[in-house]
Amino acid sequence: xxxxxxxxxxxxxxxxxxxxxxxxxxxxxxxxxxxxxxxxxxxxxxxxxxxxxxxxxxxxxxxxxxxxxxxxxxxxxxxxxxxxxxxxxxxxxxxxxxxxxxxxxxxxxxxxxxxxxxxxxxxxxxxxxxxxxxxxxxxxxxxxxxxxxxxxxxxxxxxxxxxxxxxxxxxxxxxxxxxxxxxxxxxxxxxxxxxxxxxxxxxxxxxxxxxxxxxxxxxxxxxxxxxxxxxxxxxxxxxxxxxxxxxxxxxxxxxxxxxxxxxxxxxxxxxxxxxxxxxxxxxxxxxxxxxxxxxxxxxxxxxxxxxxxxxxxxxxxxxxx
Amino acid sequence: xxxxxxxxxxxxxxxxxxxxxxxxxxxxxxxxxxxxxxxxxxxxxxxxxxxxxxxxxxxxxxxxxxxxxxxxxxxxxxxxxxxxxxxxxxxxxxxxxxxxxxxxxxxxxxxxxxxxxxxxxxxxxxxxxxxxxxxxxxxxxxxxxxxxxxxxxxxxxxxxxxxxxxxxxxxxxxxxxxxxxxxxxxxxxxxxxxxxxxxxxxxxxxxxxxxxxxxxxxxxxxxxxxxxxxxxxxxxxxxxxxxxxxxxxxxxxxxxxxxxxxxxxxxxxxxxxxxxxxxxxxxxxxxxxxxxxxxxxxxxxxxxxxxxxxxxxxxxxxxxxxxxxxxxxxxxxxxxxxxxxxxxxxxxxxxxxxxxxxxxxxxxxxxxxxxxxxx
Numbered sequence: 001x002x003x004x005x006x007x008x009x010x011x012x013x014x015x016x017x018x019x020x021x022x023x024x025x026x027x028x029x030x031x032x033x034x035x036x037x038x039x040x041x042x043x044x045x046x047x048x049x050x051x052x053x054x055x056x057x058x059x060x061x062x063x064x065x066x067x068x069x070x071x072x073x074x075x076x077x078x079x080x081x082x083x084x085x086x087x088x089x090x091x092x093x094x095x096x097x098x099x100x101x102x103x104x105x106x107x108x109x110x111x112x113x114x115x116x117x118x119x120x121x122x123x124x125x126x127x128x129x130x131x132x133x134x135x136x137x138x139x140x141x142x143x144x145x146x147x148x149x150x151x152x153x154x155x156x157x158x159x160x161x162x163x164x165x166x167x168x169x170x171x172x173x174x175x176x177x178x179x180x181x182x183x184x185x186x187x188x189x190x191x192x193x194x195x196x197x198x199x200x201x202x203x204x205x206x207x208x209x210x211x212x213x214x215x216x217x218x219x220x221x222x223x224x225x226x227x228x229x230x231x232x233x234x235x236x237x238x239x240x241x242x243x244x245x246x247x248x249x250x251x252x253x254x255x256x257x258x259x260x261x262x263x264x265x266x267x268x269x270x271x272x273x274x275x276x277x278x279x280x281x282x283x284x285x286x287x288x289x290x291x292x293x294x295x296x297x298x299x300x301x302x303x304x305x306x307x308x309x310x311x312x313x314x315x316x317x318x319x320x321x
Numbered sequence: 322x323x324x325x326x327x328x329x330x331x332x333x334x335x336x337x338x339x340x341x342x343x344x345x346x347x348x349x350x351x352x353x354x355x356x357x358x359x360x361x362x363x364x365x366x367x368x369x370x371x372x373x374x375x376x377x378x379x380x381x382x383x384x385x386x387x388x389x390x391x392x393x394x395x396x397x398x399x400x401x402x403x404x405x406x407x408x409x410x411x412x413x414x415x416x417x418x419x420x421x422x423x424x425x426x427x428x429x430x431x432x433x434x435x436x437x438x439x440x441x442x443x444x445x446x447x448x449x450x451x452x453x454x455x456x457x458x459x460x461x462x463x464x465x466x467x468x469x470x471x472x473x474x475x476x477x478x479x480x481x482x483x484x485x486x487x488x489x490x491x492x493x494x495x496x497x498x499x500x501x502x503x504x505x506x507x508x509x510x511x512x513x514x515x516x517x518x519x520x521x522x523x524x525x526x527x528x529x530x531x532x533x534x535x536x537x538x539x540x541x542x543x544x545x546x547x548x549x550x551x552x553x554x555x556x557x558x559x560x561x562x563x564x565x566x567x568x569x570x571x572x573x574x575x576x577x578x579x580x581x582x583x584x585x586x587x588x589x590x591x592x593x594x595x596x597x598x599x600x601x602x603x604x605x606x607x608x609x610x611x612x613x614x615x616x617x618x619x620x621x622x623x624x625x626x627x628x629x630x631x632x633x634x635x636x637x638x639x640x641x642x643x644x645x646x647x648x649x650x651x652x653x654x655x656x657x658x659x660x661x662x663x664x665x666x667x668x669x670x671x672x673x674x675x676x677x678x679x680x681x682x683x684x685x686x687x688x689x690x691x692x693x694x695x696x
Contacts (some may be wrong), residue, residue, distance in 0.1 A: 001323065001394075001611060002615050003325060003611045003615040004612075005322060007324075060364075108566045202692060213692035214694060215694040218692075219695060220679065223682035223685035224632070226629065226689060230629050231605050234605065234609035234611075235605050237608075238324060241322050241323075241324055257600075257601050257604050304464070310590075310594060312600060313593040313596065316596070317583050317588070318584060
């Protein structure tokens, strides 16, 4: 047991942090987001868009991808990295991945809570969408925008569906585990970013002649959020590691544990961040709502905490009688 | 990052599991009195005899010199076996390791580890709780000895302790954090009186301890004179580690019991969700502790980040006991399962003992998040 990042992973996260910071949108982000070509090219040049591809171009772990996802989310980067990684992984599993098709949106069902092909998720600049219908891998084209609540991530309709292959049960579970781990990593980045910007404000903003961050009521609110963030990091690392290292069903359980924690924690942290910002937190110009919006889309996608807990109960206690 | 046991870790786990199957006491830990002390002593002795105490302590003082993550493996297995927690001597030992002289380490650490000498921690006082630095117990230097006068409170296991690691004021004129020193006091000396406190759950783990002109040789000073505050802070940073004090094993054990009961019963959906939430909280804590212990591989102290671990452990413990109370329903409120209510009441100590949750949050805010100091 050794739960420490390698030097390479620390460098990878730092690289992703710099790409994310360069791509960070003005506050508020322009709508619709539009593809940040320079940011996407930076990800491609660094080899991050094919990080999980088999062979010499890729060879990265799910944890590597999670570190990149986290750092991009932390900066609120509007880059469609998460959708692309998940879509590419489906195509790779059925042998029809092509690097020049990227970026790519990933499909979910209309409720967003399950895999499917009704919604193209992370559709900014996407050249197509890939989703799962039961075991079938389906490609499609990106249709009209659905008007995403998340100002950094487009969701759109799907048109021209076509089945390109089928996944075995294990591959399907592995993919689900990866999706849960990476969505949890995005939530980790979102809450981290929301907290650090709010804490920065609490250091500067003065009332009663003192920084508001010197008041215990504000300090304790912030401290509770850091506990949520650091616990999230601990559980996200494990879920991502599990994708490559555990049996598929255990990997899915690890993913559900991570998603159950991060889905709730991210909303709590982002709402607390608005509280720390005070009146400014209610304005369109303040990034606090941009974090909160991204947290809500991530939370719903593949199931919120309640839905994860119901599945966890089935796994631990047996199906409901 | 690797959550899998390395070959040596796997072998260790395997041996430990077999040992627990043969040696773990079947009966629950008695609530108090001599029976509690006796079980504790026997369990401690058995663990020590077969090499399960002081896993991450240096070998020179009777430990095994293993990396800190072995403490997590120990907690996992002890909890899964339903055995009593491993006696939490670790935090006092760390104080001795860090601040004691070579002679003091050699004198005190083996007995502490083996359980042959029972120790208690004399920090809190009636007027020095969260504000620990305002300790008033005096240690006056008279020739080659200190004379101790004062009172301690909430002192765990003092009723059968042989020695006390005492935080006392040696320089009343110095600023309050600088006038403190740590002394080893013989609990059998004349002038030491212990009065057990009956707790809300009926336990008598905590005590009041009175010191009336108790002589203590100068050679019992641990660290430098005036270094008491630094020693106390290093000690409590270990006391806040869920694996360091053996609390993780209690959570693993309770979760396992609740899940076993839950499988046997037909729980309604809200109860199933509550139990799943308890599983998530226990997993999150387990994984977080593994990360914290890995970070300590270089021998560093838990530091201010340890307060995050304690807040998380408190959340988990109190959630688990809420779920236990709900799941066990009426039996928790009648004579049929008195232990359920007693353990629930004890869980309220989690957010008070070892520094309240409010103190932990202030530490996190000021020393981890870097917010400006408040009052």
